[in-house]
Amino acid sequence: MQYFLTYLKVFAVGGLVCTIGQLLINKTKMTSARVLVTFLLAGAALEAVGLFRYIEDFGKAGITIPITGFGKSLAAGAIEGAKQGLYQACTGGLAAVAAGLSAAIAFGFVIALVSKSKPKGA
Amino acid sequence: MKKGRQTYILDGKVYISATASIAGVDEGNGRLRDFFDFVIDESEFGCKSHEKAEIKLRKHAIESLLQNASVEADEIDAIIGGDLLNQLVPSGFSAREFDAPFCGLYSACATFGQSLATGALLLGGGAKKVICCTSSHFATAERQYRFPLELGTQPPPTAQRTVTGVGCALLTSERPKNKCPKITSFTLGKVIDMGLNDPNNMGAAMAPATYETITTHLDERGVNADYYDLIVTGDLGKLGRELLCSMLGKKYGAVKDRINDCGCMVFKEIQKCGLGGSGAGCSSLVFCSYLYKTMLEGGLKRILLVPTGAMLSKDSSLQGESIPAIAHAVAIEM
Amino acid sequence: MDKKEYSELVEQTTPRTKEGKTLLFAFAIGGLICTIGQGVSDALAALIPSFDAKKIGALTGVVMIFLGSLLTGLGVYDKIGYYAGAGSVLPITGFANSVVSPAMEYNKEGIVFGLMAKMFSIAGPVIVSGVCASVLIGVIYYIIGLF
Numbered sequence: 001m002q003y004f005l006t007y008l009k010v011f012a013v014g015g016l017v018c019t020i021g022q023l024l025i026n027k028t029k030m031t032s033a034r035v036l037v038t039f040l041l042a043g044a045a046l047e048a049v050g051l052f053r054y055i056e057d058f059g060k061a062g063i064t065i066p067i068t069g070f071g072k073s074l075a076a077g078a079i080e081g082a083k084q085g086l087y088q089a090c091t092g093g094l095a096a097v098a099a100g101l102s103a104a105i106a107f108g109f110v111i112a113l114v115s116k117s118k119p120k121g122a
Numbered sequence: 123m124k125k126g127r128q129t130y131i132l133d134g135k136v137y138i139s140a141t142a143s144i145a146g147v148d149e150g151n152g153r154l155r156d157f158f159d160f161v162i163d164e165s166e167f168g169c170k171s172h173e174k175a176e177i178k179l180r181k182h183a184i185e186s187l188l189q190n191a192s193v194e195a196d197e198i199d200a201i202i203g204g205d206l207l208n209q210l211v212p213s214g215f216s217a218r219e220f221d222a223p224f225c226g227l228y229s230a231c232a233t234f235g236q237s238l239a240t241g242a243l244l245l246g247g248g249a250k251k252v253i254c255c256t257s258s259h260f261a262t263a264e265r266q267y268r269f270p271l272e273l274g275t276q277p278p279p280t281a282q283r284t285v286t287g288v289g290c291a292l293l294t295s296e297r298p299k300n301k302c303p304k305i306t307s308f309t310l311g312k313v314i315d316m317g318l319n320d321p322n323n324m325g326a327a328m329a330p331a332t333y334e335t336i337t338t339h340l341d342e343r344g345v346n347a348d349y350y351d352l353i354v355t356g357d358l359g360k361l362g363r364e365l366l367c368s369m370l371g372k373k374y375g376a377v378k379d380r381i382n383d384c385g386c387m388v389f390k391e392i393q394k395c396g397l398g399g400s401g402a403g404c405s406s407l408v409f410c411s412y413l414y415k416t417m418l419e420g421g422l423k424r425i426l427l428v429p430t431g432a433m434l435s436k437d438s439s440l441q442g443e444s445i446p447a448i449a450h451a452v453a454i455e456m
Numbered sequence: 457m458d459k460k461e462y463s464e465l466v467e468q469t470t471p472r473t474k475e476g477k478t479l480l481f482a483f484a485i486g487g488l489i490c491t492i493g494q495g496v497s498d499a500l501a502a503l504i505p506s507f508d509a510k511k512i513g514a515l516t517g518v519v520m521i522f523l524g525s526l527l528t529g530l531g532v533y534d535k536i537g538y539y540a541g542a543g544s545v546l547p548i549t550g551f552a553n554s555v556v557s558p559a560m561e562y563n564k565e566g567i568v569f570g571l572m573a574k575m576f577s578i579a580g581p582v583i584v585s586g587v588c589a590s591v592l593i594g595v596i597y598y599i600i601g602l603f
Contacts, residue, residue: 010494011487014547018486019479021542025276026473029320032275032545032554033578037585039546044589048596061494064513065520066486066546067582073513074586078594082601089598093590099514100548101583103521104555105575111529112559112571117271118531119165119172119261120538171564270561272528273578274537274544274553276478279471317459318466326466330457364469369457397471 006060013059017066036067043071048079073097126342128335129309136242136305138291138454139298141410142187144179146260146286149399149407152389157411158287159186165261165286172261173211180205180216180257183288187253191292198222199249202240203256203290204233206263206402213255222253230431231258231357232311234289234406235450238427239308241293255290258401267321267436280323282359283395285388289406291414301456303417308452309339313433315446321439324447325362325385325397328430331447332358333369336428339451347374351422354413356405356429356449357385359397384408384429405429417456424455478541485536486543493520493547517548524549528556554578 021035030038043066046052052072055063063069074093081092094101123131143158150161160182167175188195202225205212210226217224229236237254244252263284264271293305314331332355340347347353347370358366363383370377384405385398409427416422430449439445457465497516500507507515524547527533533553537544544550555575562574576583 007491007494011491014490014493015483015487015543017490018482018540018543018546021486021546022479022482025542026475026478029278029322032273032550033581035542035545036551036554036579036582040582040586041589044586044593048593061497061516062487062490065490065493065516065548067548067551068546069513069517070548070551070582071586071589074590075593078590079597082594082597086595086598089594090591092594094587097514097586100517100521103518104525104552104579107522107525107552108555108559108575109571111525111556112563112575113567115529115531115560116563117261117557117560119264119271120531120535265561269578270557272531272534272553272557272560274528274534274540274550274557276538276541279473316462318463323466323470326470330462361469361471365465368465368469 009058010060010062013055013062014065017063017068039067040071043068044075047072047075070097070100126338128311128338129307129342131307131343132242132246132305134246135295135297136245137294137296137298138303138305138414139294140187140191140292141290141414142183142190143289143407143411144183144186144287145407148393148395149285149287149388152393153387154408154412157415159411172259172265173207176205176207176212176257176259176262177215179259179288180212180255181219183257183290184216184220184253184255187290187292193251193292195220195222198251198253200225200244201253201255202227202244203237203254204228204402205257206230207266212257229448229450230433231400231402231404232429232431232448232450233402234356234409235308235427235429235452238291238293238305238452239310239450242305242308245293245295250295252293253290254293255288256402256406257288258284258286258403260284260286263401277396278322279396280320280325280361281396282324282357282385282398282400283389284401285399285404285407287403287407289403289408289410291410303414303454303456306453306455307343308450309335309342311335311449311451313446313448315444317444319439319442319444321434321445323361324400324432324445325359326365327432327445328358328447328449329362329365329369332362332366332428332430332449335449335451336370336426337373339426339453343453347377347380350380350424350426350453353381353426353428355381355383356431357398357400358383358430359385359400361397362430387412417454420456424453427452427454481539482541482543484543485540486546489544489547489549496520520548521552524552525556528553529560551579551582
């Protein structure tokens with residue numbers, strides 16, 4: 001029951017984030033790259049002002065799996081680094097997302113090497 | 123003979139003595155499948171890239187046109203035409219396969235109209251046989267104008283789908299053995315920009331230019347809208363066609379049943395191709411298959427073919443430019 | 457007809473997005489992808505108890521990015537995107553899709569100038585804006601920390 005409730009919350013929060021994104025696309029004709037940037041910055045801003053953790057406590061993966069989670073990690077890493085010095089304040093963000101970024105580049109490289117893009121049937 | 127500012131009446135003889143058409147996979151599953159000469163079974167047509175496939179499509183189409191008309195390549199005075207890609211790569215590269223002069227043309231998706239008009243003028247200047255050929259390919263157009271094929275995006279409700287296909291027509295100054303359609307006049311269109319700037323809504327951007335060209339043609343030629351059995355536009359799609367009909371309706375009364383659009387004719391409703399087909403190959407594919415064959419069989423006597431084009435590029439949209447559009451009208455009669 | 461009249465006519469005639477349907481699909485598929493992410497995260501936490509929450513979070517991202525890349529390579533992700541819209545763009549799998557799809561598209565132009573050079577032609581803005589924002593936030597926090 002505990003698990004079920006957690007997953008239900010994740011589903012609801014994740015779905016809600018995506019629905020807001022879809023509303024933006026429908027209303028403003030944004031392209032996907034713009035939507036990604038908007039939500040990334042929103043995630044970073046929420047973390048910077050300290051609000052992200054409340055949403056995360058409630059929605060867990062529902063807010064960290066969307067790109068808002070990526071923005072949160074970038075901001076959190078920088079905030080963490082700022083405690084140690086200016087150098088770490090500047091590098092902390094990228095260090096925090098190093099795993100995800102390396103994965104995207106490495107998987108992307110290998111998969112793009114072996115697969116071919118095809119038009120889908122109408 | 124020029125009549126008015128934009129219209130040319132051809133008193134000489136310009137016969138469309140043969141056509142050839144090759145359609146893509148989805149077009150082959152569409153409404154006009156029985157009219158195409160050949161339908162490819164995969165988008166790359168055995169090539170390493172879609173650009174190479176478009177070159178090969180054109181080569182095959184021109185070869186089968188020569189075969190249909192029993193003409194050799196060295197009898198051809200010129201191969202003219204174009205496509206949508208930068209530097210007209212498919213047109214120029216396919217022309218290297220033939221021992222004939224080549225002339226690349228561009229009016230975006232209205233290139234087929236420009237080609238027929240230019241071909242008619244070449245015949246007037248003494249040429250005997252001219253091939254007009256335009257093409258487009260969904261995958262090459264997506265890459266150049268939009269996004270990578272595998273990017274998960276949702277098409278907006280006004281989107282159209284670029285037609286994969288080639289249509290080519292042989293214009294001759296000598297009357298062929300069998301009766302065939304003639305080009306009797308044409309009107310060169312002006313570039314019209316109504317300030318629309320949504321690259322996903324090209325039908326609406328092109329409708330005013332189409333209206334302008336059609337009304338100019340009818341005025342300068344001195345005929346009414348019902349002179350033609352069918353006024354067929356290039357790739358306005360459902361929305362563009364509706365806008366055009368409502369504009370023409372104000373001037374000529376109810377004309378809706380006399381107006382159709384090649385883009386609306388290609389795909390079936392269930393194929394989910396948005397508001398219809400588009401592309402430089404759209405009007406040529408439909409004319410060189412369905413319309414030409416219907417004219418030969420006597421189903422249509424006089425048509426006004428009005429290929430329509432939006433002259434945008436990906437960069438012009440990003441720089442905040444609106445979309446200028448063009449349409450050329452070509453009158454084709456039995 | 458002048459430009460203003462025409463754009464009003466277009467506005468009236470243009471078909472609207474089926475709002476309800478797109479929102480529903482975005483909600484359902486977006487929610488589902490996040491739920492899968494939560495499942496992956498819980499499984500990883502059970503499998504590797506020595507990792508703290510931060511590392512589990514990063515590793516979950518890696519697994520989801522792998523799934524997104526794989527589905528893109530198999531030619532499935534764009535079909536999901538056709539229905540899901542933002543529901544498949546916003547999750548980290550959508551980020552992977554926007555990295556892999558241009559790399560795949562341009563692999564015909566060679567590995568260096570095609571695949572590698574174009575890999576971030578769509579996701580590039582995400583990296584640039586994200587890194588700039590993180591540096592800005594870091595510097596602001598550092599300055600605040602001085603006082």
